[in-house]
Structure formats: C-alpha cells, structure tokens
Amino acid sequence: MKDKFDCIVVGAGPAGISAALTLVRAGLKTVVIERGEYPGTKNVMGGILYTRPLEELIPEFWKEAPLERHIIEQRVMLVSKDASTSFSYKSKQLDEPPYNSYSIMRATFDRWFASKAESAGAIIINETLVESLIVENDKVIGVRTGRADGELYADLVIDAEGVNSILARDLGLHPEIPEHNVALAVKEILALPREVIEARFNLKAEQGTAIELVGDISAGMMGIGFIYTNKESLSLGIGCLISDLRKSGMQPYDLLDRFKEHPMIQPLIEGAQTKEYSAHLIPEGGYRAIPPLCADGFLVAGDAAGLVNSVHREGSNLAITSGRLAAQTVIEAKKKNDFTCRALSLYKKLLDQSFVMKDLKKYRNFPAIMEKNKHFFTTYPSLLSDSAYEMIKVDGVPKKTKQWKIIKNFIKGRSLWGLVKDGFNLLRAIG
Ligand SMILES: Cc1cc2nc3c(=O)[nH]c(=O)nc-3n(C[C@H](O)[C@H](O)[C@H](O)COP(=O)(O)OP(=O)(O)OC[C@H]3O[C@@H](n4cnc5c(N)ncnc54)[C@H](O)[C@@H]3O)c2cc1C
Incomplete structure (x- = not known):
C-alpha cells in the first residue's frame, strides 16, 4: 500500500489545521488535503475569531497572525422598519491584551494558520478535492482524490470539510441536511478609509466593533445580520434559513441590498466600495442535529459535525477546539493501535467535557x-x-x-x- 499516513485530514479550515498541528506535534505523519488554491481561498466567515482556543494551540499567536482589529465593543441592534434599539457592551477590559476576539479575513488568516502546521511537519496538499472515502471491511482506510493516481491511505481520517460534510453523509452518518437546519449567508467586504471607520464607529487605531442585527433586515425570516470593522473595510452580511428563503422567494443578494439600504445601516456604510462578495452555508441545527461523530477509522470535526453556536455566533472556536480534541483521540488510538468507533468514542467524551457540547446542549431548544x-x-x-x-x-x-x-x-x-x-x-x- 503506497502513501500510508497516520492520519489524513480533509479540509484546511480552522478544524482541519488545528487537528493537523496537534497531530504532527505528537509525531504523527499527517497530510491535510484542501480543495482550494491555498487554505482560506474558499472560506467565508463574518468573521470574529475568539482568542482562547487558538491561544491554547499557539501561545501569543496575535504577535504574528494576520489579524484586523481587536473587538472592544459588542452591539446587538433590534431593527424595525425605520428604527433600531441597541444594546451595547464596550469596556476597557476588552481593550487590554490578551484580547477576547479579533476581526479577521479568512484568506490571510487560514493561510497563516496552515503555515504553522506545515512548519511543524504537516504535509498540506492544496488544489485537491477529496471525492470519496476508501472503505474496506466497514473501516475507512483512506481517501480518493480528484488527481490521477490520487489515493491516499491512513489509519484514520478526520473529516473537517465544513458544512456540506459530503464524506460523512456518504458514510451514512447523516442524511442530506434539512433546509431548516442550515442558513445561507451572504457577505460583502466594503472598503472604507481607516479614519472614516474609526470616526464612524467611535474607535481608536486597532480597536474594533462587532454588531449583530435582528429584525426587519431579515424580512420576516429567521436570520441575523452582522457588521464587523476591519482595518480598512467593513464585513457586512446576513444569513437566513434556507427553508425560509425558499418560502419567501427572495434572492440572497436582494436581502443583502435591502439590508444595506436600511435607514439605520446606510449611514454606517455610506461611501464604501464593495471589494468582495461571497456566500456560504452555516449549520444551524445545533445540538439536536449533531450526527454520530465517528465510524471505524473516521472522525468528524467543526462545521462538518454541525458544531456551531448560532446564539452567540461562534463557529471558528468550536472548530479549533473540536479539531484539537479529534487529534487527541487519534493520538490515543494510535497508542493502542485501535481505530474502531468504540475506541474513538473518547472524542465524544472529550467534546462533552468541553465548552463545545456544554454550550450547544444549553441552547438545544433554540x-x-x-x-x-x-x-x-x-x-x-x-x-x-x-x-x-x-x-x-x-x-x-x-x-x-x-x-x-x-x-x-x-x-x-x-x-x-x-x-x-x-x-x-x-x-x-x-x-
Ligand atoms: C457568513 C459567515 C459568518 C460567520 N461568522 C463567524 C464569526 O464571526 N465567528 C465565528 O467564530 N464563526 C463564524 N462563522 C462560522 C465559521 O466560519 C465556521 O464555523 C468555521 O469556519 C468552521 O471551520 P471548519 O474548519 O469546520 O470548516 P471550514 O472553515 O468550512 O473549512 C473547511 C475546509 O475544507 C475544504 N474542503 C471542503 N470539502 C473538501 C473536500 N472534499 N476536499 C478537500 N477540501 C475540502 C474547504 O475548502 C475548506 O477550506 C461564520 C460563517 C459564515 C458562513
């Protein structure tokens, strides 16, 4: 059998890279396969990165990571047709290192994060799509990629392919994700001069604001909007349940335009130039929609496992933590040379003990x-x-x-x- 690894990680998002970094540090031969030209090219996030889970992996990462602004204010705006009621928390505590969170751009952040795993010894193969799993005697033993001669083998595969989780579905861990469990989010990067952002949002250099919006902007659908300040741009977007979008007959870009034209939003973005437009799915089913997290030789982490806390708009931190815990499980399985789902159930135990499952369970009815x-x-x-x-x-x-x-x-x-x-x-x- 050629190209045998200890672990194959599918997807170089936060979950996959966190897993890979943990694995190579333990001396395991690890390959990450990413379909994008480089990690981050295909990825969309609001995006606020929460410091703590990454700090546990890379202490003082903020000294070198490509970050935009540290968030000193979190605002929730309840929006009616022509007004808004806001709740805001702004504090000196949030303005002192280590900062609680940062706005980031995934294209630069993911690339940097992946480079850390690479320099620790992970092999990262870009521009390669994992098309299917190789299964023998009901155990996952590798992956089949879109490349000629592109079969890779390993003791274990970590599925960190994000929300669609086609590999886990093909393995029978879950059916097609129902429309009411997934939101379609559309996002724009709006360029504005640094000084305009700071004046408009009452910020000093490097300080940032994160605004979440609920109400009229989602046109009667279950959805949330966001505006995050970057150094020289705003990230603005809105996500609504696909089932609601279908019923409404609205196109996502119409929703975004409607959001931008709202009288409470328009002054915040006046004069801004659209630099980027993207759309992405978010798993919104929460605790009750989490699929089985392992099969023989196979673990699922991050969005692929539906680990998103939609109440607090957290996903990247759950992805980083679940990737790390999946890797810890692989390390233990390697020690015992036991790759059965029973041995891998340690992963669920570790997740249950962490904030990931505790938070998702708390909001299970949401x-x-x-x-x-x-x-x-x-x-x-x-x-x-x-x-x-x-x-x-x-x-x-x-x-x-x-x-x-x-x-x-x-x-x-x-x-x-x-x-x-x-x-x-x-x-x-x-x-
Ligand atoms: C609009 C929007 C705003 C968000 N805002 C926030 C926020 O502010 N804060 C926050 O914490 N979270 C936010 N999230 C959620 C967050 O982005 C996700 O929870 C997080 O990215 C999940 O990480 P992941 O590694 O599991 O998956 P992803 O980041 O989706 O990474 C999956 C990777 O796998 C690759 N891939 C997929 N299939 C294959 C395949 N078959 N073969 C090879 N490679 C493959 C993809 O190209 C990608 O690089 C937001 C999400 C969206 C859509």
Missing part, C-alpha cells in the same frame, strides 16, 4: 423554537422600537399613560397568551 416563532424577528423588534420612541418623545403625555399605551401595544401585537407563551419559549430556548 433552533426549533426560533424557527417556529418568527415574532422574535418581526413583532418584537418593532414593538421595542415603538416603545422606545413613545418613552423618549416629549409631548406632554404623562409617562404613566405612555407606559399603559406600551403595555396595550404589546397585548395588541401578540395577545396576553402570546406574550406568556413567547416568554416561556424564550426561557426554554436560552436554557
């Missing part, structure tokens, strides 16, 4: 509840805006009268029973 209760994306942002306007408007009406008017509006908007039900559901959704 996706289904939000999908069925669109009021959280439509009625409530509008009611909040109307209430804020009512209270802020100085018109001689006593505040007590205004308070009753607001309560009546809520009851009119949702009915008393509806409000009680939504409150109960919200509590169930956020655990």
Whole structure:
C-alpha cells in the first residue's frame, strides 16, 4: 500500500489545521488535503475569531497572525422598519491584551494558520478535492482524490470539510441536511478609509466593533445580520434559513441590498466600495442535529459535525477546539493501535467535557423554537422600537399613560397568551 499516513485530514479550515498541528506535534505523519488554491481561498466567515482556543494551540499567536482589529465593543441592534434599539457592551477590559476576539479575513488568516502546521511537519496538499472515502471491511482506510493516481491511505481520517460534510453523509452518518437546519449567508467586504471607520464607529487605531442585527433586515425570516470593522473595510452580511428563503422567494443578494439600504445601516456604510462578495452555508441545527461523530477509522470535526453556536455566533472556536480534541483521540488510538468507533468514542467524551457540547446542549431548544416563532424577528423588534420612541418623545403625555399605551401595544401585537407563551419559549430556548 503506497502513501500510508497516520492520519489524513480533509479540509484546511480552522478544524482541519488545528487537528493537523496537534497531530504532527505528537509525531504523527499527517497530510491535510484542501480543495482550494491555498487554505482560506474558499472560506467565508463574518468573521470574529475568539482568542482562547487558538491561544491554547499557539501561545501569543496575535504577535504574528494576520489579524484586523481587536473587538472592544459588542452591539446587538433590534431593527424595525425605520428604527433600531441597541444594546451595547464596550469596556476597557476588552481593550487590554490578551484580547477576547479579533476581526479577521479568512484568506490571510487560514493561510497563516496552515503555515504553522506545515512548519511543524504537516504535509498540506492544496488544489485537491477529496471525492470519496476508501472503505474496506466497514473501516475507512483512506481517501480518493480528484488527481490521477490520487489515493491516499491512513489509519484514520478526520473529516473537517465544513458544512456540506459530503464524506460523512456518504458514510451514512447523516442524511442530506434539512433546509431548516442550515442558513445561507451572504457577505460583502466594503472598503472604507481607516479614519472614516474609526470616526464612524467611535474607535481608536486597532480597536474594533462587532454588531449583530435582528429584525426587519431579515424580512420576516429567521436570520441575523452582522457588521464587523476591519482595518480598512467593513464585513457586512446576513444569513437566513434556507427553508425560509425558499418560502419567501427572495434572492440572497436582494436581502443583502435591502439590508444595506436600511435607514439605520446606510449611514454606517455610506461611501464604501464593495471589494468582495461571497456566500456560504452555516449549520444551524445545533445540538439536536449533531450526527454520530465517528465510524471505524473516521472522525468528524467543526462545521462538518454541525458544531456551531448560532446564539452567540461562534463557529471558528468550536472548530479549533473540536479539531484539537479529534487529534487527541487519534493520538490515543494510535497508542493502542485501535481505530474502531468504540475506541474513538473518547472524542465524544472529550467534546462533552468541553465548552463545545456544554454550550450547544444549553441552547438545544433554540433552533426549533426560533424557527417556529418568527415574532422574535418581526413583532418584537418593532414593538421595542415603538416603545422606545413613545418613552423618549416629549409631548406632554404623562409617562404613566405612555407606559399603559406600551403595555396595550404589546397585548395588541401578540395577545396576553402570546406574550406568556413567547416568554416561556424564550426561557426554554436560552436554557
Ligand atoms: C457568513 C459567515 C459568518 C460567520 N461568522 C463567524 C464569526 O464571526 N465567528 C465565528 O467564530 N464563526 C463564524 N462563522 C462560522 C465559521 O466560519 C465556521 O464555523 C468555521 O469556519 C468552521 O471551520 P471548519 O474548519 O469546520 O470548516 P471550514 O472553515 O468550512 O473549512 C473547511 C475546509 O475544507 C475544504 N474542503 C471542503 N470539502 C473538501 C473536500 N472534499 N476536499 C478537500 N477540501 C475540502 C474547504 O475548502 C475548506 O477550506 C461564520 C460563517 C459564515 C458562513
């Protein structure tokens, strides 16, 4: 058998590179196969990178990694047709190293991250698509690539191919991902001079803001928008459930244009030039949609395993952590020379002990509840805006009268029973 590795990693995203780096550091012969021209070319993210999981792999990575701005403010905007109610947290703590998170560009970040695995000893093969798994006696023993003579063999394969996870599906670990468990996100990079960004978002050099938006911008669908500040650009995007998009008949780029034209958004992006446009899927099914995570000779990590916390918009940190834990499992399996799914169940145990599964479990009811209760994306942002306007408007009406008017509006908007039900559901959704 030619080209036998200890482990083949499919995909050079955060999950795959984290796995590869952990494996080669333990002395395992590892190859990463990436379909893109180089790691990051095909990858889309908002993107906020959370420091901690990467810091565990590469201490003080921020001293050399290509990063944009450290995030000092997180803002949530609840948007109605022509207003917005914002909740913002900005602090000195977030402005002190080690910073909690950074805005990044995946094309440069992934390439840098992969170079760290490569210099530690991983072989990275770019521009190569893994087309299928090689299975013998029900055990995965390698992969078949699109290249001539392109079969590679290993004791174990880590599937870190991202949201589509075609290899795991072909192996029977999960069926086709249902439309209500996946969002289609569209994103633009909008170029703006550094000083304009800093003035508009009230930032100093290197400081950044992350804004998440809910409400009118998703046109009645379950979806979230985002605006993140980079050094000399903004990352702006919106993602909605595919099932909702299909029902609405809206095209994703129409949704993005609608978002950009919103009166609360337009001033933030005025004068910006679109530099890049991209679209990507996000697994949104959460805990209940996680497939079996192993088969004999096979492990699944990152988006391929549906490990995305859609409540907190976290994915890259779950990918990095799951990649590392999958690699630790491979290292243990190699020691025992046991590659059965039973031996690999250590991976699930490690994930269960980590924040990854604990967080996903906490929000296990969130996706289904939000999908069925669109009021959280439509009625409530509008009611909040109307209430804020009512209270802020100085018109001689006593505040007590205004308070009753607001309560009546809520009851009119949702009915008393509806409000009680939504409150109960919200509590169930956020655990
Ligand atoms: C619009 C958007 C905004 C987001 N914002 C954030 C954010 O702000 N913060 C955050 O933490 N997360 C965010 N996420 C989620 C985050 O991007 C993902 O959770 C993370 O990238 C998952 O990493 P991964 O390595 O599992 O998969 P990916 O990053 O998708 O990497 C998979 C890799 O595998 C390669 N590949 C796929 N199939 C094959 C194959 N058959 N053969 C060879 N190579 C293959 C791909 O080219 C790719 O390089 C966002 C996602 C989107 C779409």
